[in-house]
Amino acid sequence: MFKRYAQGILVGSVAVALLLTGCASDPQAEAPAGEQQTNRASATELADMTTRGLEVDYDRLASPEAAVAASKLIVRGKLVDVVEGISYGGAAEQAGRANPYATFVIETNASLKGSEAKGTKVYAQVNKSSLTSAADLAKIGKGLDVVAVLDDISGWTPAPGVTVVRPAAMPATGPLYLAFPDGLWAQGVTDKAMVGMHARTGELAGAWGTPQTVDQYWTTLEKAAG
Amino acid sequence: MLRTRIAFIAVVVLVGSLLVPGQAMATTYPETRLPDNGNHDYCFTTGFANSRDPYTAHYAMRTLDSTTDMTSTYVGACNNNNTDIWWFALDLAGTVRGEWQCIITSSTRCNSADVRIDFDQIDIGDNDIADRDKTSVHEVGHSVGFGHHSPAAHDCALVSGELPSLDIKWRRYHAHDIAHINATF
Numbered sequence: 001m002f003k004r005y006a007q008g009i010l011v012g013s014v015a016v017a018l019l020l021t022g023c024a025s026d027p028q029a030e031a032p033a034g035e036q037q038t039n040r041a042s043a044t045e046l047a048d049m050t051t052r053g054l055e056v057d058y059d060r061l062a063s064p065e066a067a068v069a070a071s072k073l074i075v076r077g078k079l080v081d082v083v084e085g086i087s088y089g090g091a092a093e094q095a096g097r098a099n100p101y102a103t104f105v106i107e108t109n110a111s112l113k114g115s116e117a118k119g120t121k122v123y124a125q126v127n128k129s130s131l132t133s134a135a136d137l138a139k140i141g142k143g144l145d146v147v148a149v150l151d152d153i154s155g156w157t158p159a160p161g162v163t164v165v166r167p168a169a170m171p172a173t174g175p176l177y178l179a180f181p182d183g184l185w186a187q188g189v190t191d192k193a194m195v196g197m198h199a200r201t202g203e204l205a206g207a208w209g210t211p212q213t214v215d216q217y218w219t220t221l222e223k224a225a226g
Numbered sequence: 227m228l229r230t231r232i233a234f235i236a237v238v239v240l241v242g243s244l245l246v247p248g249q250a251m252a253t254t255y256p257e258t259r260l261p262d263n264g265n266h267d268y269c270f271t272t273g274f275a276n277s278r279d280p281y282t283a284h285y286a287m288r289t290l291d292s293t294t295d296m297t298s299t300y301v302g303a304c305n306n307n308n309t310d311i312w313w314f315a316l317d318l319a320g321t322v323r324g325e326w327q328c329i330i331t332s333s334t335r336c337n338s339a340d341v342r343i344d345f346d347q348i349d350i351g352d353n354d355i356a357d358r359d360k361t362s363v364h365e366v367g368h369s370v371g372f373g374h375h376s377p378a379a380h381d382c383a384l385v386s387g388e389l390p391s392l393d394i395k396w397r398r399y400h401a402h403d404i405a406h407i408n409a410t411f
Contacts, residue, residue, distance in 0.1 A: 053331070096314055
């Protein structure tokens with residue numbers, strides 16, 4: 001009797017060990033895990049599509065205070081559209097073989113830095129996959145609640161001889177805002193937590209206090225902004 | 227006696243599974259798009275060839291070649307859209323240090339990608355050369371199916387941001403990652 005019990009322990013232990021050490025790869029499935037789509041319109045799906053075939057390595061905003069200091073504008077609002085991003089002119093071939101940006105159009109509800117009035121539209125450049133279109137992102141992203149920590153990249157150019165061309169769908173003058181890779185978070189009614197377009201909530205540990213929702217993220221930034 | 231032996235083996239299996247570093251945490255694979263085949267050829271754009279450290283790309287490609295079953299081939303100047311990786315040296319906007327972008331797909335796989343490196347951003351902080359190498363290995367890692375799973379899953383080059391230390395593990399793929407590659411190519 002006890003022999004059978006001990007054998008059960010051994011089998012169970014091996015099973016647990018396999019779970020702990022096992023790989024999740026499925027040799028039959030070649031689609032990346034992040035690209036498996038659902039039919040729900042959500043921030044999760046928007047992030048999946050925004051980063052399909054694109055990964056960025058970036059220096060993090062180390063704390064809410066650092067985010068406030070580094071940014072030129074911080075807004076909270078609704079994502080009302082996604083349109084084409086900036087493109088390159090001049091020696092454009094020096095900067096890459098595809099346009100890596102989309103423009104997220106955010107209708108402002110509140111701002112921390114800067115002085116965007118409620119209802120103002122803010123146009124933010126966001127690193128975007130070349131495998132998905134801005135129109136596709138707009139279809140699934142409109143209406144999401146977003147917080148955007150933005151830098152002003154007016155005058156920036158990626159390489160000598162390359163010019164930056166604004167898309168027709170955004171104002172021809174004024175600041176050219178870029179969302180920090182870990183400074184753009186969205187949440188829809190189907191999302192249990194906020195979703196970063198390039199970052200994960202696990203990155204907001206330590207000084208950030210592990211915010212899980214756009215409400216919490218915004219409150220954290222509000223406190224840092226004083 | 228038999229009971230004791232079986233119980234002992236069970237404990238050893240469990241404890242061993244927790245202690246073996248190469249198997250500590252599972253990761254999904256692929257996390258990004260897989261390349262089209264097991265040979266990664268790469269080229270330099272003019273800007274990258276004239277950058278402050280084109281060797282970092284060779285370092286990353288040789289790391290892939292020497293630590294996995296994949297191979298790498300340098301083809302010189304970029305002029306063929308089927309070359310697996312086109313290397314660029316740019317001033318990337320904002321806080322971006324490097325990026326991998328699949329440009330041309332072949333079914334579910336990536337036929338050709340851009341890797342763009344921002345040396346000025348990487349060189350903020352210490353250990354610049356090692357940090358460039360970490361970033362290059364990191365971007366090549368994306369091109370063979372890895373996402374940002376470090377340090378959540380294990381310590382390896384797929385960590386974001388500044389090089390954590392000069393420990394070589396931050397410029398290498400983890401044994402778990404290598405097993406995924408070798409099982410695929």
